Amino acid sequence: xxxxxxxxxxxxxxxxxxxxxxxxxLAQGTTVVVIDEGLLLRDSKAGKDMQVKLQSIETQIKNELxxxxxxxxxxxxxxxxxxxxxxxxxxAADTALxxxxxxxxxxxxxxxxxxxxxxxxxxxxxxxxxxxxxKALEPVLMELxxxxxxxxxxxxxxxxxxSDATDVTRxxxxxxxxTVPTVAxxxxxAPAQPTQ
Numbered sequence: 001x002x003x004x005x006x007x008x009x010x011x012x013x014x015x016x017x018x019x020x021x022x023x024x025x026l027a028q029g030t031t032v033v034v035i036d037e038g039l040l041l042r043d044s045k046a047g048k049d050m051q052v053k054l055q056s057i058e059t060q061i062k063n064e065l066x067x068x069x070x071x072x073x074x075x076x077x078x079x080x081x082x083x084x085x086x087x088x089x090x091x092a093a094d095t096a097l098x099x100x101x102x103x104x105x106x107x108x109x110x111x112x113x114x115x116x117x118x119x120x121x122x123x124x125x126x127x128x129x130x131x132x133x134x135k136a137l138e139p140v141l142m143e144l145x146x147x148x149x150x151x152x153x154x155x156x157x158x159x160x161x162x163s164d165a166t167d168v169t170r171x172x173x174x175x176x177x178x179t180v181p182t183v184a185x186x187x188x189x190a191p192a193q194p195t196q
Contacts, residue, residue: 031149035141036156036169044173045181046136050129053185057125060187061118068111075104117190124188136180137172144172 041047079101083091091097145153148168156162156169 030151032152032154032166033145033148033150033168034154034156034159034162034166035172036167038157039169040137040173040176041133045177046133046183049182050133050185053183054122054126054129057185057187058122061122065111065115065118068114072104072108072111075107079104120190121188124190125185128188129183129185132185133183136183137176140176140179141172144168144175 041051079097082097083101086094091101141153144150154162156167
């Protein structure tokens with residue numbers, strides 16, 4: 001190999017080796033902390049408060065649906081009893097029964113749409129509550145990051161292994177409980193669906 005080619009090969013090797021070891025060297029000087037979001041939501045006062053409020057809204061939605069659900073169930077059983085033992089032709093010949101079955105189907109479809117809209121409202125309420133929780137968490141987390149002089153915060157769920165010394169979840173819960181014991185949770189309303 002000529003001396004110039006050898007020089008270029010050494011230079012290339014030096015650049016590649018330096019580039020591959022640079023992130024490791026950088027990471028060695030960086031303090032890394034890990035937080036467990038599930039534990040944070042489950043054990044913090046704000047997380048517990050949010051869950052209680054969301055559960056209350058879910059119960060409220062179920063209570064709104066219950067009268068219609070039970071009325072449809074009773075009506076469906078009554079129609080099933082009236083149609084029991086009849087052939088398709090006999091049912092088709094009974095115009096009153098056919099009209100009642102069609103009206104029942106219309107009510108059942110309306111109920112399904114209402115249930116779907118309320119389910120979307122609950123999901124929207126949950127997402128909005130999580131945004132409020134994270135917004136309240138951010139300054140507390142940043143304070144802890146400054147205290148620990150951390151350059152990197154990782155989620156426990158995204159880490160294969162982290163020592164207990166890097167997990168700051170309990171310290172974060174303690175700070176959060178003092179500064180933000182509750183989170184505002186307001187039931188969100190889904191946008192009105194166009195009628196078809």
